[in-house]
Amino acid sequence: MNAFDWAFALEILPRLLDAALTTILIAVSGFGIAVVLGLFLALGRRSRHRWLAWPTGALVEFIRSTPLLIQLYVVFYVLPNYGLSLTALQAGILGIALHYACYTAEVYRAGLDAVPRAQWEAVTALNLAPLAAYRDVILPQALRPILPALGNYLISILKDTPVLSAITVVEIMQRAKNIGSETFRYLEPITMVGLFFLILSLGLAWLVRRLENRLETAR
Amino acid sequence: MIELLPLLLQGTWITIKVTLLGSLVAIACALLAALGRISPIAPLRWLAIVYIEVFRGSSLLVQLFWLYFVLPMPPFNIQLSAFAVAVIGLGLNIGAYGAEVLRGAIRAVPRGQAEACHALNLSPMTRFGRIILPQALLAAIPPGTNLLIELLKNTSLVSLITLSDLAFRARQLNQATLMTLEIFGLALLIYFVLAQLINLGMRLLERRLARGRMRGGLS
Amino acid sequence: MTTLSTHTATPADTPQDAPMVAFRGVTKRYGELTVLDHLDLQVAEGEKVAIIGPSGSGKSTLLRVLMTLETIDDGVIEVDGQPLTHMPDANGSLVPASARYQRGVRGMVGMVFQSFNLFPHMTVRQNVTEAPIRVLGLRKAEARQRAEELLAMVGLEDKLEHYPAQLSGGQQQRVAIARALAMRPKVMLFDEVTSALDPELCGEVLNVIRRLGDAHNLTMLMVTHQMGFAREFADRVCFFNEGQIHEQGTPDELFGNPQRERTQAFLSAVNEAH
Numbered sequence: 001m002n003a004f005d006w007a008f009a010l011e012i013l014p015r016l017l018d019a020a021l022t023t024i025l026i027a028v029s030g031f032g033i034a035v036v037l038g039l040f041l042a043l044g045r046r047s048r049h050r051w052l053a054w055p056t057g058a059l060v061e062f063i064r065s066t067p068l069l070i071q072l073y074v075v076f077y078v079l080p081n082y083g084l085s086l087t088a089l090q091a092g093i094l095g096i097a098l099h100y101a102c103y104t105a106e107v108y109r110a111g112l113d114a115v116p117r118a119q120w121e122a123v124t125a126l127n128l129a130p131l132a133a134y135r136d137v138i139l140p141q142a143l144r145p146i147l148p149a150l151g152n153y154l155i156s157i158l159k160d161t162p163v164l165s166a167i168t169v170v171e172i173m174q175r176a177k178n179i180g181s182e183t184f185r186y187l188e189p190i191t192m193v194g195l196f197f198l199i200l201s202l203g204l205a206w207l208v209r210r211l212e213n214r215l216e217t218a219r
Numbered sequence: 220m221i222e223l224l225p226l227l228l229q230g231t232w233i234t235i236k237v238t239l240l241g242s243l244v245a246i247a248c249a250l251l252a253a254l255g256r257i258s259p260i261a262p263l264r265w266l267a268i269v270y271i272e273v274f275r276g277s278s279l280l281v282q283l284f285w286l287y288f289v290l291p292m293p294p295f296n297i298q299l300s301a302f303a304v305a306v307i308g309l310g311l312n313i314g315a316y317g318a319e320v321l322r323g324a325i326r327a328v329p330r331g332q333a334e335a336c337h338a339l340n341l342s343p344m345t346r347f348g349r350i351i352l353p354q355a356l357l358a359a360i361p362p363g364t365n366l367l368i369e370l371l372k373n374t375s376l377v378s379l380i381t382l383s384d385l386a387f388r389a390r391q392l393n394q395a396t397l398m399t400l401e402i403f404g405l406a407l408l409i410y411f412v413l414a415q416l417i418n419l420g421m422r423l424l425e426r427r428l429a430r431g432r433m434r435g436g437l438s
Numbered sequence: 439m440t441t442l443s444t445h446t447a448t449p450a451d452t453p454q455d456a457p458m459v460a461f462r463g464v465t466k467r468y469g470e471l472t473v474l475d476h477l478d479l480q481v482a483e484g485e486k487v488a489i490i491g492p493s494g495s496g497k498s499t500l501l502r503v504l505m506t507l508e509t510i511d512d513g514v515i516e517v518d519g520q521p522l523t524h525m526p527d528a529n530g531s532l533v534p535a536s537a538r539y540q541r542g543v544r545g546m547v548g549m550v551f552q553s554f555n556l557f558p559h560m561t562v563r564q565n566v567t568e569a570p571i572r573v574l575g576l577r578k579a580e581a582r583q584r585a586e587e588l589l590a591m592v593g594l595e596d597k598l599e600h601y602p603a604q605l606s607g608g609q610q611q612r613v614a615i616a617r618a619l620a621m622r623p624k625v626m627l628f629d630e631v632t633s634a635l636d637p638e639l640c641g642e643v644l645n646v647i648r649r650l651g652d653a654h655n656l657t658m659l660m661v662t663h664q665m666g667f668a669r670e671f672a673d674r675v676c677f678f679n680e681g682q683i684h685e686q687g688t689p690d691e692l693f694g695n696p697q698r699e700r701t702q703a704f705l706s707a708v709n710e711a712h
Binding site for chain 1: 272273275276277278279280281282284285288289292294368372373374375376378379386389390393399400403404406407410411414415
C-alpha cells in the first residue's frame with residue numbers, strides 16, 4: 001500500500017460520481033435561491049424606508065461576517081424547535097442559499113450603484129413606476145458587472161458544499177470519508193474529490209471569463 | 220445561559236490562536252507566491268501558479284481532510300496534530316487568495332515609481348523591497364482584511380477535524396444541553412465580534428502605515 | 439539592437455572633443471510607428487537645450503531613451519564619450535551593453551518627470567537620501583547633509599519631514615529636482631516638468647531650474663511647452679517633428695526668424711493659443 005492505487009480509484013469512482021450529483025444539486029439550487037433572495041435583500045437595503053433598510057443591512061453584514069457552518073447548525077438544529085422541520089439536504093440548501101444571498105445582495109448593490117446617476121434621474125423624470133424602472137431601465141444596465149460576479153459566487157458555493165457534511169448531508173466529500181473509513185484508504189477518495197472540485201471550479205472560472213469578455217465586447 | 224460561557228470561551232481561545240497563526244502562515248504564503256508569480260524565472264512562476272490554482276480551486280474542507288486523513292498514511296507518513304493541520308491548511312488556503320490580491324496590488328503601483336527608481340539607478344532589489352512592495356502592501360490592506368475575516372470564519376471547519384474550537388464547543392454543548400438557540404446565537408455573536416476586531420485592527424494598521432499620505436494625489 | 443556593425447568607436451571620439459551627449463543615427467520604433475528616425479544630436483558640456491514640438495513628435499522619447507527607460511532599435515547614444523546602450527568589446531567594436539555597464543553610464547544622467555514620481559511612502563528627506571545611500575554608498579549623515587543643502591537650494595529646507603502628499607505640486611516637483619541632483623548627474627533631463635502643475639505653480643519650478651543653470655555647469659535637456667522659458671533660458675532650441683530635429687538654432691533665431699514652414703506653423707499656432 002504505497003502510491004496511488006488506480007484500480008481502487010476506478011472501483012470507487014461510480015460511488016463518488018453518484019454523490020457528486022448531490023453536490024451539484026446543492027450548488028445549483030442553492031445558487032438559484034441565493035440569486036433571487038439576494039435581489040430582495042439588495043432592494044431592501046436600498047429602500048428609502050429606514051425601518052426596512054437598516055435591519056436588512058445589519059442582517060447582511062452579520063451573516064457575512066459569521067461562519068456558514070454555524071448558520072447551517074442554526075437552520076438544522078434550531079428551526080425544528082420552532083416547528084420548521086427540514087431534511088438535512090433541505091436545511092443545507094437553505095443555509096447555503098441564505099449565506100450567499102448576502103453576498104449576491106452586495107453584488108447587486110455594487111451593480112446598481114454603478115448605473116450612472118443620470119439614468120435614475122431620467123427614470124424619475126419619465127415618472128416610471130418603481131417596478132418598471134428597475135425592470136426596463138436599471139437592471140439591464142447593471143447586469144454587465146453583476147453577471148460575472150454572480151458566476152464567481154457559484155464557484156464559491158460549489159466549493160463550500162462539503163461543509164454540509166457537518167449536518168449529515170452525504171455529498172461527495174462525505175461519501176469519500178465514508179469510503180475511507182470502510183476501506184482505510186483515504187488517499188484515493190479524498191484526492192479524487194479535490195480533483196473534482198479543482199476541475200469544476202477551473203472550468204467554471206473559464207466560463208466566467210468568457211462571459212466577461214463577451215459582455216465587454218457587446219458594448 | 221451563563222453556564223455556557225466557560226466552554227464557549229475556551230473554544231474561542233482556540234479559534235483566536237488558529238486565526239492568528241493561520242494569518243501569519245497565510246501572509247508568508249501570499250508573499251512568497253506573489254513573488255514567484257511575478258518572478259522572471261519560469262519554473263518559479265509555474266510553481267506559484269500551480270499552488271495558487273490548486274488551493275483556490277479545490278475546496279478548503281477537502282484540503283483539511285487531505286492533510287488530516289491522507290498525510291499520516293503511506294506513502295507520506297506525516298502525522299500532524301489537528302491544530303497544526305488547522306494552521307497550515309487555513310494558511311495555505313487563504314495564502315493562495317492573498318497571493319492574487321498582492322499581485323494585483325503590486326501591478327497597481329504606478330509605472331512612474333519604477334521609472335523614478337530606474338532614473339535614480341536603484342538596484343532591482345531596492346526598487347522592489349523599498350519602493351514597490353511597501354506601496355503594494357498598503358494598497359492590499361482592505362482586500363486583505365476581507366481575506367482575514369474569511370480565514371476567521373473558515374476556522375470553524377477545523378471543528379470537523381476534531382479540534383475543540385468555538386464551533387466544536389457549540390456543537391458539543393448543543394448535544395449536552397439542548398439550549399440550541401442560545402448556544403448557536405452566542406457562538407455567532409462571538410464570531411461577529413472577532414470579525415469586527417479584525418476590521419478595527421486592520422483599519423488602525425492602515426491608518427498608521429498611511430500616516431502623512433492622502434489618497435488620490437499625484438504620486 | 440542588431441544592426442550595429444557600422445558603428446565603431448573612432449579615434450575622433452576622444453573624451454576631450456566628445457560632446458557630453460551624442461545621438462548618432464538613433465532610431466526607435468513602436469511597431470509600425472517610427473518615433474525617432476535616424477536622429478543625430480550633439481549637446482556640449484554645460485549646454486542648455488530646449489526641445490519643443492507638437493505632441494507625438496518623439497520629444498519625450500528622446501529623453502526616455504537617454505535615461506534608458508526605453509531601448510533603441512538602431513544607432514548609438516553616448517554620454518560623456520561612453521556609449522550608453524553598447525560597450526566596446528575587445529576588438530573595439532560595439533556590442534550591446536551589460537546591465538552592470540549600463541548602470542555605470544546611467545549614473546551620469548538624472549531625470550525629472552512630468553508627474554513627479556516621488557515615493558509617496560517616504561518623507562521628503564528620505565526621498566532625497568534613498569538613492570545616494572543605496573546606490574552611491576553614502577553614509578546616512580553625508581546623504582542627509584547633501585539632502586539638506588539641495589532642499590535649501592530649491593527653497594524647501596523647512597519641509598524635510600513632510601510627506602509628498604502634504605506638499606503642493608510645485609513643491610513636489612522641486613523635491614523631485616533635488617532628488618535627481620543628489621545623485622550628482624552630469625546631464626539633467628526635464629520631461630515637461632511643469633505640464634502637471636497649475637499655472638501659478640509653474641514659476642517656482644522654473645525659477646529653480648533657472649538658478650540651477652546659473653550655478654552649475656550642468657548639461658540640461660528639457661522638453662517643454664513653455665516657449666517663454668525656452669526662449670529666455672536655453673542656449674539652443676530644437677524643433678522636433680516626426681522623429682527628427684526639423685530645425686534648430688539659438689532661441690532668437692528659432693523664435694525670431696524660423697526658416698521652415700512647419701516650424702512657423704507650429705510657433706504661430708502656439709502663439710495664438712496664448
